Amino acid sequence: MTPDEFRRAGHAVVDWIADYWATLERRPVTSPDPPGALAAALPAGPTEHGEPVDAVLADLDALVAPRLTHWQHPGFFGYFPANTSGPSVLGDLVSSGLGVQGMLWATGPAATELETAMLDWLADLLDLPKRFRSTGSGGGVIQDSASSATLVATLAALHRAGGGRWRRAGVDRRYRVYASTQAHSSVEKAALIAGLGEQGVRPVEVDPETLAMDPAALRAAIEADLAAGEVPALVVATIGTTSTTAVDPLPEIGAICAEHGVWLHVDAAYAGAAAVCPELRWSHAGLEYADSYCFDPHKWLLTGFDCDAFWVADRASLIEALTVLPEYLRNAASESGAVIDYRDWQVPLGRRFRALKLWFVLRWYGVEGLRTHIRTGVALADRFADRVRADERFELAAAHPFSLVCFRLQAGDEASARLLARVNATGRVHLTQTRVSGRYTLRLAVGSPFTTQTHVDEAWELLSAAADEE
Amino acid sequence: MTPDEFRRAGHAVVDWIADYWATLERRPVTSPDPPGALAAALPAGPTEHGEPVDAVLADLDALVAPRLTHWQHPGFFGYFPANTSGPSVLGDLVSSGLGVQGMLWATGPAATELETAMLDWLADLLDLPKRFRSTGSGGGVIQDSASSATLVATLAALHRAGGGRWRRAGVDRRYRVYASTQAHSSVEKAALIAGLGEQGVRPVEVDPETLAMDPAALRAAIEADLAAGEVPALVVATIGTTSTTAVDPLPEIGAICAEHGVWLHVDAAYAGAAAVCPELRWSHAGLEYADSYCFDPHKWLLTGFDCDAFWVADRASLIEALTVLPEYLRNAASESGAVIDYRDWQVPLGRRFRALKLWFVLRWYGVEGLRTHIRTGVALADRFADRVRADERFELAAAHPFSLVCFRLQAGDEASARLLARVNATGRVHLTQTRVSGRYTLRLAVGSPFTTQTHVDEAWELLSAAADEE
Numbered sequence: 038m039t040p041d042e043f044r045r046a047g048h049a050v051v052d053w054i055a056d057y058w059a060t061l062e063r064r065p066v067t068s069p070d071p072p073g074a075l076a077a078a079l080p081a082g083p084t085e086h087g088e089p090v091d092a093v094l095a096d097l098d099a100l101v102a103p104r105l106t107h108w109q110h111p112g113f114f115g116y117f118p119a120n121t122s123g124p125s126v127l128g129d130l131v132s133s134g135l136g137v138q139g140m141l142w143a144t145g146p147a148a149t150e151l152e153t154a155m156l157d158w159l160a161d162l163l164d165l166p167k168r169f170r171s172t173g174s175g176g177g178v179i180q181d182s183a184s185s186a187t188l189v190a191t192l193a194a195l196h197r198a199g200g201g202r203w204r205r206a207g208v209d210r211r212y213r214v215y216a217s218t219q220a221h222s223s224v225e226k227a228a229l230i231a232g233l234g235e236q237g238v239r240p241v242e243v244d245p246e247t248l249a250m251d252p253a254a255l256r257a258a259i260e261a262d263l264a265a266g267e268v269p270a271l272v273v274a275t276i277g278t279t280s281t282t283a284v285d286p287l288p289e290i291g292a293i294c295a296e297h298g299v300w301l302h303v304d305a306a307y308a309g310a311a312a313v314c315p316e317l318r319w320s321h322a323g324l325e326y327a328d329s330y331c332f333d334p335h336k337w338l339l340t341g342f343d344c345d346a347f348w349v350a351d352r353a354s355l356i357e358a359l360t361v362l363p364e365y366l367r368n369a370a371s372e373s374g375a376v377i378d379y380r381d382w383q384v385p386l387g388r389r390f391r392a393l394k395l396w397f398v399l400r401w402y403g404v405e406g407l408r409t410h411i412r413t414g415v416a417l418a419d420r421f422a423d424r425v426r427a428d429e430r431f432e433l434a435a436a437h438p439f440s441l442v443c444f445r446l447q448a449g450d451e452a453s454a455r456l457l458a459r460v461n462a463t464g465r466v467h468l469t470q471t472r473v474s475g476r477y478t479l480r481l482a483v484g485s486p487f488t489t490q491t492h493v494d495e496a497w498e499l500l501s502a503a504a505d506e507e
Numbered sequence: 508m509t510p511d512e513f514r515r516a517g518h519a520v521v522d523w524i525a526d527y528w529a530t531l532e533r534r535p536v537t538s539p540d541p542p543g544a545l546a547a548a549l550p551a552g553p554t555e556h557g558e559p560v561d562a563v564l565a566d567l568d569a570l571v572a573p574r575l576t577h578w579q580h581p582g583f584f585g586y587f588p589a590n591t592s593g594p595s596v597l598g599d600l601v602s603s604g605l606g607v608q609g610m611l612w613a614t615g616p617a618a619t620e621l622e623t624a625m626l627d628w629l630a631d632l633l634d635l636p637k638r639f640r641s642t643g644s645g646g647g648v649i650q651d652s653a654s655s656a657t658l659v660a661t662l663a664a665l666h667r668a669g670g671g672r673w674r675r676a677g678v679d680r681r682y683r684v685y686a687s688t689q690a691h692s693s694v695e696k697a698a699l700i701a702g703l704g705e706q707g708v709r710p711v712e713v714d715p716e717t718l719a720m721d722p723a724a725l726r727a728a729i730e731a732d733l734a735a736g737e738v739p740a741l742v743v744a745t746i747g748t749t750s751t752t753a754v755d756p757l758p759e760i761g762a763i764c765a766e767h768g769v770w771l772h773v774d775a776a777y778a779g780a781a782a783v784c785p786e787l788r789w790s791h792a793g794l795e796y797a798d799s800y801c802f803d804p805h806k807w808l809l810t811g812f813d814c815d816a817f818w819v820a821d822r823a824s825l826i827e828a829l830t831v832l833p834e835y836l837r838n839a840a841s842e843s844g845a846v847i848d849y850r851d852w853q854v855p856l857g858r859r860f861r862a863l864k865l866w867f868v869l870r871w872y873g874v875e876g877l878r879t880h881i882r883t884g885v886a887l888a889d890r891f892a893d894r895v896r897a898d899e900r901f902e903l904a905a906a907h908p909f910s911l912v913c914f915r916l917q918a919g920d921e922a923s924a925r926l927l928a929r930v931n932a933t934g935r936v937h938l939t940q941t942r943v944s945g946r947y948t949l950r951l952a953v954g955s956p957f958t959t960q961t962h963v964d965e966a967w968e969l970l971s972a973a974a975d976e977e
Contacts, residue, residue, distance in 0.1 A: 038592060038593030038594060038871065039593075040525040040526070040528040040529040041525065041529075042593060043521070043524070043525050043528070043593035043596070043597075044521060044522060044525040046593065046594075046597055047518075047521030047524070047525070047593075047596075047597060047600070048517075048518050048521055050521075050597045050600050050601060051513070051514060051517030051518055051520075051521060051600070052514060053601070053604075054513065054517070054600070054601065054604030054605075055510040055511065055513050055514040055517070056510070057604060057605070058510040058513070058604070059510040059511075067613075068616050068617075070616065072612065072616070072620075072840060072843070072845045072846045073620070073845075074616075074620075075616065075617050075620040075621060075624075076620045076623065076624055079620075079621070079624045081627075081631075082627075082628050082631040082632075083628045083631065083632055083869045083870075083873065083874055084869070084870060084873045084874070085873055085874050085875055086873045086874075086875055086876075087870070087871050087872050087873040087875070087876045088870045088871065088873070089871075090594065090597060090867070090871065092870070093594075093866065093867055093870050093871070097601065100617075101617045101621065102617075103617075104616045104617035104620070105605065105607055105615060105616070105617050105618070106607065106613065106614050106615050106616065107605075107607075108605075108606050108607050108608055108614075108615075109605070109606045115614075116608075116614070116835070119606065119608040119857070120606065121603065121604075121606040122508060123508030123509075123512060123513035123516065123517075124508060124560065124563075125603070126513070126517075126600070126603040126604055127513075127516055127517060127520045127560060129599070129600075129603045130517070130520050130521070130524070130596070130599075130600050130603065131520060131523070131524065131567065133591065133595070133596040133599045133600065133811050134523075134524030134527060134528070134591075134596055135524075135527070135575065135577075135578075135579070136578050136579045136589065136590065136591040136811055136812065137575055137576065137577075137578050138578055138586075138589040138812050142542065143537075143576065144576050144578075144585075144586070145575060145576050146538050146540065146542070146544075146545065146574045146575070146576065147538075147545050147570075147571045147572075147573075147574035147575050148575070150542075150543070150544075150545040150546045150549075150574070151545060151549070151571065153546065154545075154546055154549045157551075157552075158552050158553045161551075161552040161553065162552075162553055181651065181855050181857070182855040182856060182857045184854065184855040184856045184857070185854060185855050188700075188854065192699075192700060195702075203704065204699060204704060204705060205704050205705050205706060206704040206706055207678055207698075207699075207701075207702045207703045207704030207706065207707055208677055208678040208679075208702035208703075208704075209678075209704070221833075222831045222832070222833040222836075222856070223831075223856060225831050226829070226831045226854075226856075228677075229662075229674060229677075229828075229829070229831070230658075230662060230700065230701065230854060231677075231700065231701070231702050232665075232677045232678035232701050232702020232703070233677045233678075233702070234673065234674060234675050234676040234677030234678075234679070235674060235675050236675060236676055236677065237677055279833070279835055280834075280835060335857075341603050341606055342606065342608050342857055342859055343855075343857060343858075343859060358699075359696070359699070361692045361693075361695050361696045361699070362692070363691075363692040363749070364750075364940070364941050364942045365586070365749055365750060365939060365940070365941045365950070366692075367940075370542060373542070375542045375543075376542045384654065384655060384658065384696075384700060384854060385651050385652040385654040385655050385813075386652060386654045386692070386693060386696075387589070387651070387652045387654070387805075387812055387813060389812055389813060396563065397560070397563055399553045399554070400553075400554060400557070400558045400562070400563050401508065401557050401558065401559075401560065401563070402557050403553065403554045403555055403556040403557040403558070404553055404554070404555050405555055405556055405557070406556075406557045469835060470834070470835070470837075471834050471835045472834045480835070
């Protein structure tokens with residue numbers, strides 16, 4: 038494809054996306070088709086001769102789009118949001134066009150330096166502790182997701198707990214990881230990957246009211262393990278748990294980690310973005326104890342998936358855990374020690390130029406625009422929660438400090454499950470479920486820049502009407 | 508940003524990329540600026556008020572582009588190629604615009620089914636063994652890179668070697684991984700991540716002529732470890748090593764793995780794409796022994812980074828190793844058992860809709876176009892190798908079955924290192940180095956669709972002129 042062919046086809050694809058966004062609201066949020074519908078409609082193998090882009094766009098409309106779950110739909114309230122925005126798509130488009138593979142500073146000086154700068158900008162924006170800035174001994178890096186951030190934090194923690202021994206001999210002691218029963222499943226997955234097994238994870242009880250980690254239970258678990266000859270390596274605390282956005286008490290947890298020399302990783306995947314607003318920074322109190330921290334601009338900060346922002350207070354411990362240097366990657370810049378080679382900060386070797394989408398987003402919206410986005414989400418969630426609170430058929434299942442509201446029918450689990458199925462079947466909204474203290478609970482997560490008061494009100498009307506059928 | 512604002516700005520960004528590609532040849536391949544040049548030119552923090560896209564594009568031109576290593580430049584011959592193409596960029600643009608997060612079938616039915624179909628199409632295109640097709644017990648998935656493919660293969664291998672024990676108790680035995688001394692550094696990195704330590708990796712000697720793994724040495728290593736009570740878990744064989752594109756003898760290696768029940772992963776990250784051409788499929792002989800296989804369409808098959816295609820013969824073993832299912836991800840489709848949830852095939856939870864770029868590439872080029880691309884690369888490498896062979900100051904350092912040529916000056920390591928520095932300093936080409944049997948060796952890797960005979964001839968002229976200065 039020549040540059041001029043690309044120019045013509047590129048305009049058509051941009052128009053396709055603009056039209057998709059403009060008409061998104063009219064589509065059902067999820068597809069009614071059963072599994073296999075798209076697979077059955079595709080040819081069995083690749084075509085012998087090339088086809089024009091128009092043919093592919095026609096099939097995109099006819100075959101693909103009707104079988105999507107539309108994450109950018111204003112009625113998508115499932116999981117946590119994974120919202121993109123125009124400037125993010127444009128920054129990513131530049132990245133695709135440049136096709137830079139920034140594994141080393143030398144293979145993409147601007148890709149590396151812009152990423153370091155964007156992570157410092159984000160640290161400013163969230164008012165993170167100074168120790169995470171690249172100007173000191175810390176620094177930030179983009180990971181694909183909070184799962185990968187948890188994994189690299191686990192590896193750095195094992196390296197610190199094991200001294201040189203972990204790199205040399207691997208997991209030859211019973212290293213232990215602690216997280217609350219409400220922590221994300223990626224903590225267990227990271228422990229499995231790192232060779233600790235399911236037995237390597239200690240689920241720590243939570244306060245039954247707040248659903249936040251109980252520091253006394255954490256202390257007891259660590260001390261019992263120490264007494265049994267096990268090696269406490271890592272505590273993962275959460276700001277905004279996946280189930281209900283509970284906030285673990287970092288000041289108490291951090292003091293326990295400091296006392297026992299255990300690595301503290303703070304997972305703020307969704308709720309970290311809230312710290313853009315000064316009035317929501319209470320959730321980050323105690324973060325100065327953390328050895329590492331992450332949040333996902335791709336969840337609630339208008340940056341397309343994948344973009345997890347991960348910081349360490351001591352970058353040397355991360356790099357020492359992960360570096361492997363073959364001859365074919367040696368270069369003068371790396372050997373000077375004056376540059377960052379981000380390949381040593383992550384699991385894969387290669388990496389895209391993802392800082393561009395952050396740069397486009399931060400510049401297009403500015404601090405002001407990002408704060409407005411977060412405040413809008415919180416206000417919409419508050420409005421929805423007020424409706425729930427005012428209706429005696431319903432109850433709130435947890436506090437809603439950010440933009441997620443957890444609620445259920447007073448009539449019990451089965452009624453709540455039927456309610457969810459009924460509103461999702463309308464195709465107008467999409468909500469998901471969790472269990473809170475064992476009880477079936479619906480989750481409504483606000484995040485899309487396309488979502489307005491009208492959409493949240495419609496969600497409530499649909500829920501209220503569906504509850505009438507109980 | 509409204510859809511119409513996106514439309515206008517999107518056209519401008521598409522034009523920017525088309526212009527970048529059209530003028531790429533006039534830019535120096537690498538930046539002459541020292542570390543810190545971009546960092547110093549950026550503001551210290553984010554702007555309070557939003558800025559227009561034009562302002563960002565102006566800085567892209569003034570600040571970023573001059574500090575890039577231009578991987579798509581026709582004179583870029585470093586590492587292995589990581590080439591994109593117009594259709595790949597367009598497919599990725601659609602993915603960014605849709606913003607679908609396909610962790611589960613339910614969160615992106617079309618994203619999941621198109622990915623399964625594209626991996627089956629690729630298996631057809633490369634004539635891979637039937638056992639890798641999704642229609643049987645196997646199947647394919649897109650990983651970010653071959654590093655991550657090696658990691659998940661390592662985890663599946665540990666799960667198989669350990670039975671239920673590995674998931675439960677982790678690395679509580681001395682599991683061992685085998686790969687040739689020429690294997691990619693990601694084998695060691697995966698072993699570190701998986702908790703095996705550096706001691707967990709057994710480097711297997713190669714034939715000094717072909718640089719391919721010596722099967723007798725592999726057998727001896729496995730048998731010695733078994734005798735010592737260690738647990739051979741994984742052999743990684745390479746089709747096209749990073750240093751010189753050596754091809755390990757799969758039929759002999761596979762038989763040894765089968766005899767001892769050891770998982771065989773085949774890493775064809777770069778050279779796998781060659782199997783698009785029937786006359787290059789000799790390199791894949793013996794692949795029917797493999798438990799898993801990967802190659803990178805993002806290297807030599809015109810698909811932008813990141814896109815590693817990874818297959819397993821028995822998908823259940825991979826899923827059982829990696830699955831973790833919290834309540835908030837439960838859904839009817841998953842519970843029906845009728846769908847693939849790709850989150851269980853990879854390290855992270857979330858995932859982009861990367862199958863779109865493969866779909867655009869496979870349809871735009873067709874089988875015919877992809878074969879032409881591979882054959883062009885091989886022919887250009889042959890042409891360059893002929894020049895080297897015909898010049899008595901130079902020598903070839905290894906065979907060149909694909910599109911990488913390894914060569915050096917007869918005058919020795921220091922002269923070869925000076926030669927590399929001199930040609931790279933011209934800014935017209937970029938080559939990298941390796942060591943072959945201890946000797947400093949230059950690598951010229953062809954892969955860009957923009958690279959023609961003229962560029963390869965220019966590279967030779969520059970090298971020849973630089974050699975005159977020795």
